[in-house]
Amino acid sequence: MNVSTPRPWPHMVAAVLSAAQGLLLLGFLAFYLYELVLGEGDDPGRVVMSAVLMGVVGVALLAAARAWARAASWPRTPTIVWNLLLLPVAWSMWGGGFWGAIPLASAAVVGVAAGLAAREDHGPSA
Secondary structure (H helix, E strand, C coil), rough: CCCCCCCCCCHHHHHHHHHHHHHHHHHHHHHHHHHHCCCCCCCHHHHHHHHHHHHHHHHHHHHHHHHHHHHCCHHHHHHHHHHHHHHHHHHHHHHHHCCHHHHHHHHHHHHHHHHHHCCCCCCCCC
């Protein structure tokens, strides 16, 4: 696909959502590292491993966002799986009375819908 060809809407929705989620995770990564430097974490090993996991997933989400923006189909399954995994997280947050559960669940549902709506035959596979 060349640059002037419009991307299918599910690809663009998935790209924006994946980029936002990736940047948010990298923001949490920076916060965890900041807390580690200040000595606020109760278990430095857990903080470091959480930071590594957030970094890996954040970068993977940014890679998926880039692929979605290029109308690739490979990030379809990872996007759907990731967003399905966010639903129990949102449910736990809701049970804990955290207001962030509603936007998280909403974003997860939109991500699953965009992934499902993105047909396999759109665009190049890489």
